[in-house]
Amino acid sequence: xxxxxxxxxxxxxxxxxxxxxxxxxxxxxxxxxxxxxxxxxxxxxxxxxxxxxxxxxxxxxxxxxxxxxxxxxxxxxxxxxxxxxxxxxxxxxxxxxxxxxxxxxxxxxxxxxxxxxxxxxxxxxxxxxxxxxxxxxxxxxxxxxxxxxxxxxxxxxxxxxxxxxxxxxxxxxxxxxxxxxxxxxxxxxxxxxxxxxxxxxxxxxxxxxxxxxxxxxxxxxxxxxxxxxxxxxxxxxxxxxxxxxxxxxxxxxxxxxxxxxxxxxxxxxxxxxxxxxxxxxxxxxxxxxxxxxxxxxxxxxxxxxxxxxxxxxxxxxxxxxxxxxxxxxxxxxxxxxxxxxxxxxxxxxxxxxxxxxxxxxxxxxxxxxxxxxxxxxxxxxxxxxxxxxxxxxxxxxxxxxxxxxxxxxxxxxxxxxxxxxxxxxxxxxxxxxxxxxxxxxxxxxxxxxxxxxxxxxxxxxxxxxxxxxxxxxxxxxxxxxxxxxxxxxxxxxxxxxxxxxxxxxxxxxxxxxxxxxxx
Numbered sequence: 001x002x003x004x005x006x007x008x009x010x011x012x013x014x015x016x017x018x019x020x021x022x023x024x025x026x027x028x029x030x031x032x033x034x035x036x037x038x039x040x041x042x043x044x045x046x047x048x049x050x051x052x053x054x055x056x057x058x059x060x061x062x063x064x065x066x067x068x069x070x071x072x073x074x075x076x077x078x079x080x081x082x083x084x085x086x087x088x089x090x091x092x093x094x095x096x097x098x099x100x101x102x103x104x105x106x107x108x109x110x111x112x113x114x115x116x117x118x119x120x121x122x123x124x125x126x127x128x129x130x131x132x133x134x135x136x137x138x139x140x141x142x143x144x145x146x147x148x149x150x151x152x153x154x155x156x157x158x159x160x161x162x163x164x165x166x167x168x169x170x171x172x173x174x175x176x177x178x179x180x181x182x183x184x185x186x187x188x189x190x191x192x193x194x195x196x197x198x199x200x201x202x203x204x205x206x207x208x209x210x211x212x213x214x215x216x217x218x219x220x221x222x223x224x225x226x227x228x229x230x231x232x233x234x235x236x237x238x239x240x241x242x243x244x245x246x247x248x249x250x251x252x253x254x255x256x257x258x259x260x261x262x263x264x265x266x267x268x269x270x271x272x273x274x275x276x277x278x279x280x281x282x283x284x285x286x287x288x289x290x291x292x293x294x295x296x297x298x299x300x301x302x303x304x305x306x307x308x309x310x311x312x313x314x315x316x317x318x319x320x321x322x323x324x325x326x327x328x329x330x331x332x333x334x335x336x337x338x339x340x341x342x343x344x345x346x347x348x349x350x351x352x353x354x355x356x357x358x359x360x361x362x363x364x365x366x367x368x369x370x371x372x373x374x375x376x377x378x379x380x381x382x383x384x385x386x387x388x389x390x391x392x393x394x395x396x397x398x399x400x401x402x403x404x405x406x407x408x409x410x411x412x413x414x415x416x417x418x419x420x421x422x423x424x425x426x427x428x429x430x431x432x433x434x435x436x437x438x439x440x441x442x443x444x445x446x447x448x449x450x451x452x453x454x455x456x457x458x459x460x461x462x463x464x465x466x467x468x469x470x471x472x473x474x475x476x477x478x479x480x481x482x483x484x485x486x487x488x489x490x491x492x493x494x495x496x497x498x499x500x501x502x503x504x505x506x507x508x509x510x511x512x513x514x515x516x517x518x519x
Contacts, residue, residue, distance in 0.1 A: 009189055010180075012463075016321025017177045019328040020464060021417060022168045027468050030157035030446065032459070036067050036100050038153040039458075043093060043103035044146040044451065057135035059090075060109040062117070063102060065129040069248060070097040070181075072307065074128065075105070076251040081124045084111055087304060090139035093148070093454065094310075096181055105130075106140045142306070147451055149422075150458040154446040154466065159427055162446055165465040166425050172333075173361065173419035174464035175324055178317040179457030186249065187211055187226065194315030195390060197308060198397055198409075202297040209256055209300070210241075232257075238264055252307055259299035301402045312399055312409050316368050319386055323365050324416050327379045333417060336363055339377030341413065348413050350376050360417050368394040369411025420450035420461055 012018065033039050066074045071094040079086040088108045095101035107117070114133045121130050184190040188208065196204040207213045211229035224230065228250075232241035238260035245254055301308070331337045336358040340351045343362045350373075351358060365379070366372035368387065374380035374394060387394055397409035427444045452458060 009187060010183055012180065015178075015180060015183050015191075016318050016323075016325055017180070017460070017463070019175055019325045020467075020469060021172050021174055021328075021333050022464070023469055025165055025168050025465065025469070026158075026161045028154070028157040028161045028165045028446065028465050029468075030154040030466055032152065032154050032462050032466065033098050034153075034155050036098055038155070039096065039099040040151040041095050041099055041101040041103075041458075042149040042151075043095070043101075044149060045092070045104050046144060046146050055135055057137050058109055059106045059136045059139055060112070060114060060117075061104060061106045061134055061136040061140070062114070062130050063132040064105045065100065065102045065131075066095070067100050067127050068097060069127065071095045071101075071103065072310075073097065073249060073251055077125060077248065078121070078128070081120045082112055082117065090141060092140045092142060092145040094142075095148075097185075104140060104145075106136060106138075108139075109135065143454060145454055147453040147456070148458075149451050150448070152446075152448045152458060152462065154448070154462065157427075157444055157446045159444045162425075162427060162444075166423075169461065169465050170419065170423050173417045174461045175328060175333075176415055176418045176456055177321050177324060177460045177463075178455075179459045181457075181459070182314055182317050184314070187229075190311050190314035191318040192315075194311040194313065197300070197312050197399065198315060198392060199390065200400060202300050203293055205300045206256065206260075206296040209253055228253075252303060255303055256299050259302045260295070263295055263299065297400075301400065305401065308399065309409070312397070313367070316397070316409070316411075319383060320365060320367050320414060322386070323379055323383050326382055327363075327365065327375075327416060330378065333360060335360060337377065339375050339380065341365065341373065341375050343413070343415070348373070361415065361419070363416040364413040365416050366394075367412050367414055368409075369397055370395055370408040372411030372413070414455070418453065418456055420452060423448075423450040425449070 064074065064078075069077070071091055075089045075091065076086050079089060084107075088111050090106040092104060095103055117133075118130060121128050182190065184193075188211070193205060193208045196202075196208060204213070210232055211225050212233055225233065228241045228244040228246075231244050232238070235241075238257045242254065242257050242261060245257065327340075331340075336342055336351050336355075338351060338353055340358075341348050341364040342351050342355075342358050343364055348364050366374060366383075368374075368383065372394060374383050384394065394411075398406050399409060400406055425446060425448045427446055429444055450458075450461075452461070
């Protein structure tokens with residue numbers, strides 16, 4: 001597994017990942033994530049968030065080690081086993097599923113004791129371990145970490161290529177792409193769902209999350225729909241779909257179906273999957289006339305704010321990846337150019353003609369949201385055009401909440417090129433002492449140990465040195481005026497007609513899986 005695709009629904013290019021820092025590098029090859037033990041992650045907590053001695057502090061903090069599921073799934077499983085709401089738990093970052101990861105978790109001390117939590121994990125959650133319990137004054141929130149330590153094993157590398165590749169990674173770094181795991185799994189594209197949420201298209205949100213969108217809007221890979229989604233498509237019964245839902249890995253889908261089930265029980269009927277497709281007793285009602293749009297909105301907004309925000313961020317993360325590729329392929333990775341945004345004394349500003357030559361590691365690109373500025377060059381124009389195409393504005397990415405309230409998606413500046421810190425590596429010869437399920441790869445294994453900052457992906461660091469290169473063909477996104485239903489996919493149309501079409505120039509044209517067409 002090289003994390004280069006999302007099981008048939010997207011590949012790296014679809015998610016904006018296509019450039020390299022060092023195009024001349026000879027890749028080391030090999031296989032990353034052959035088993036979870038090959039990808040170990042240890043969260044690095046902030047130094048000012050250490051434990052305190054007082055038992056009167058309101059939160060219980062502990063260390064969670066997990067295997068085979070991501071942080072959201074782990075917290076949901078832990079909450080269910082403890083008969084608590086997942087909202088009572090806090091964490092600083094979402095860790096990979098196909099890995100062994102350790103991170104800090106908080107829970108309200110009044111909700112459960114240390115002894116009870118230890119017992120629940122021991123009795124019901126064999127893929128988890130909890131330890132290092134102590135009290136703390138505040139709940140952990142996303143981003144509240146120093147970074148992560150990664151201990152990786154890449155199997156079957158080409159030993160002769162390793163020294164030069166490691167030197168390049170350590171000195172020149174890698175493009176700080178948002179990793180593939182942020183763009184979905186299990187047949188769901190998170191960035192498409194995030195776009196629908198930002199556009200307040202709740203019917204599409206529900207259709208995407210329940211895999212009910214048509215084949216012209218999302219690729220579900222070579223296999224059939226999941227059995228539970230097939231049942232929902234045939235019956236429109238949330239209860240029937242819930243009975244076929246797997247125990248793990250679909251916690252957002254479960255919550256959505258549970259909301260739909262409650263509404264169906266109130267209405268005495270079965271809600272259809274899209275507007276106008278009602279069966280049973282017709283359109284759902286709640287205290288009077290109702291509609292599928294109202295039901296979809298109510299059910300989707302009942303999901304925790306953290307997961308809804310994650311979907312919205314996935315949309316802007318794809319835009320950030322595309323912008324980073326545009327910046328590197330158009331202007332290179334050696335120095336900054338006029339109009340670039342750069343880090344300066346703990347803040348950011350535009351590079352001006354009077355500035356001295358700036359370090360490429362000062363280059364920043366914004367994740368659109370409140371308080372952000374776009375670059376004053378073609379990259380900034382591209383980002384603005386991309387958002388305009390989707391009827392959005394960089395500083396007005398508003399997300400609806402239950403009860404009719406709103407909150408703005410928060411933006412941030414993200415470095416375009418980064419280097420691993422505390423970097424060490426060594427080669428080991430393949431032995432028979434490896435999991436029996438693995439096929440032994442020829443060559444040597446590469447062991448790496450390094451630190452990355454918050455939101456930086458080890459899979460993207462390894463892509464820089466593992467992935468084969470083709471000729472660095474210029475690749476950038478352009479916008480052209482067009483009209484006609486044959487250009488814009490049917491499901492891409494919104495209530496407000498748009499006239500811009502996104503296209504991508506690249507060597508081998510093919511249609512992508514994002515809603516916009518790739519050429």
